[in-house]
Amino acid sequence: xxxxxxxxxxxxxxxxxxxxxxxxxxxxENRLGYALRRAQLAVFKHFNEAMxxxxxxxxxxxxxxxxxxxxxxxxxxxxxVLDIDPPRIVSxxxxxxxxxxxxxxxxxxxxxxxxxxxxxxxxxxxxQLKELAEQxxxxxxxxxxxxxxxxxxxxxxxxxxxxxxxx
Amino acid sequence: xxxxxxxxxxxxxxxxxxxxxxxxxxxxENRLGYALRRAQLAVFKHFNEAMxxxxxxxxxxxxxxxxxxxxxxxxxxxxxVLDIDPPRIVSxxxxxxxxxxxxxxxxxxxxxxxxxxxxxxxxxxxxQLKELAEQxxxxxxxxxxxxxxxxxxxxxxxxxxxxxxxx
DNA sequence: GAATATAGTTATAGTTGTTAACTAGATGAT
DNA sequence: ATCATCTAGTTAACAACTATAACTATATTC
Numbered sequence: 278x279x280x281x282x283x284x285x286x287x288x289x290x291x292x293x294x295x296x297x298x299x300x301x302x303x304x305x306e307n308r309l310g311y312a313l314r315r316a317q318l319a320v321f322k323h324f325n326e327a328m329x330x331x332x333x334x335x336x337x338x339x340x341x342x343x344x345x346x347x348x349x350x351x352x353x354x355x356x357x358v359l360d361i362d363p364p365r366i367v368s369x370x371x372x373x374x375x376x377x378x379x380x381x382x383x384x385x386x387x388x389x390x391x392x393x394x395x396x397x398x399x400x401x402x403x404x405q406l407k408e409l410a411e412q413x414x415x416x417x418x419x420x421x422x423x424x425x426x427x428x429x430x431x432x433x434x435x436x437x438x439x440x441x442x443x444x
Numbered sequence: 445x446x447x448x449x450x451x452x453x454x455x456x457x458x459x460x461x462x463x464x465x466x467x468x469x470x471x472x473e474n475r476l477g478y479a480l481r482r483a484q485l486a487v488f489k490h491f492n493e494a495m496x497x498x499x500x501x502x503x504x505x506x507x508x509x510x511x512x513x514x515x516x517x518x519x520x521x522x523x524x525v526l527d528i529d530p531p532r533i534v535s536x537x538x539x540x541x542x543x544x545x546x547x548x549x550x551x552x553x554x555x556x557x558x559x560x561x562x563x564x565x566x567x568x569x570x571x572q573l574k575e576l577a578e579q580x581x582x583x584x585x586x587x588x589x590x591x592x593x594x595x596x597x598x599x600x601x602x603x604x605x606x607x608x609x610x611x
Numbered sequence: 612g613a614a615t616a617t618a619g620t621t622a623t624a625g626t627t628g629t630t631a632a633c634t635a636g637a638t639g640a641t
Numbered sequence: 642a643t644c645a646t647c648t649a650g651t652t653a654a655c656a657a658c659t660a661t662a663a664c665t666a667t668a669t670t671c
């Protein structure tokens with residue numbers, strides 16, 4: 278195999294003395310996709326730690342919040358709102374139902390579909406989780422001011438839901 | 445199970461007439477973690493489409509860029525820079541090596557470690573991919589101005605690498 | 612040279628995301 | 642009506658990613 282001129286004919290080599298430990302200075306640092314991924318992982322790490330004692334995963338949290346906001350929402354609509362595939366919803370709701378946080382109610386008009394509701398327990402937990410989530414966001418973004426945090430949020434919404442951010 | 449007063453004693457129910465299709469108006473819209481995830485998925489979708497013909501996945505792209513920037517970097521250091529676990533590096537480099545894009549060179553001073561280099565082919569491809577990636581970022585963020593894009597990038601770097609963004 | 616540490620690797624399992632196909636019920640046409 | 646078609650939810654199979662433990666070969670330290 279032809280190798281780069283920078284190392285041509287080298288068979289054994291010294292390790293890079295610089296011991297790089299970050300992507301600083303590389304093109305990667307200017308790629309939005311990469312930065313989004315790294316930032317998302319960092320923020321989720323905090324989130325998961327905060328939710329650990331309640332055994333709530335990110336997708337479960339967002340489901341709870343959407344069900345709370347739209348009681349009786351169908352699974353199909355929940356999938357649309359969260360932009361995840363219908364099969365994912367099934368195990369998500371199964372889990373919430375098994376834990377007594379949510380329940381399916383068969384819709385009498387269209388017996389194929391189910392309205393999803395929170396139980397009392399689910400509502401109480403969701404209130405608690407929303408506060409934990411807000412605090413987790415702040416903890417994970419200590420290096421940002423409150424203004425920067427709002428700026429960031431608004432830029433992100435423009436990316437994933439450009440329609441709803443026009444006004 | 446006790447269910448919320450909003451739906452108490454309802455056994456069969458009408459589907460929500462509003463047919464919600466977004467998280468607009470919910471607390472979720474104000475959660476950084478959620479917004480980051482949604483934005484990241486949207487941007488990666490574009491990225492994957494752009495890279496499809498080259499069969500390059502996000503982690504492969506970032507590996508190529510780091511190796512290009514630090515020729516001879518060891519696998520351990522590559523793992524540190526990308527913040528992924530060492531076992532992930534193995535299959536990543538195996539794949540790049542099988543495709544003739546990169547190669548391992550045993551380090552003579554420490555025969556446990558390998559310096560990773562790009563082949564000529566790998567260098568040429570990486571140049572091409574960097575341009576594709578830049579264009580993909582722009583395509584995925586059509587709703588942002590160039591200034592907003594730079595703002596966003598700088599905010600994200602502050603989150604995932606707060607040290608390197610001080611100046 | 613014996614104990615300890617490190618680079619890379621292998622194996623494994625848990626989690627997630629994706630797709631295809633199935634069932635039950637709804638809708639629409641003739 | 643009845644037949645074909647569509648939709649909601651589900652199941653199952655599978656690919657991708659992440660995390661962990663354990664193994665090997667070398668290096669380092671005492």
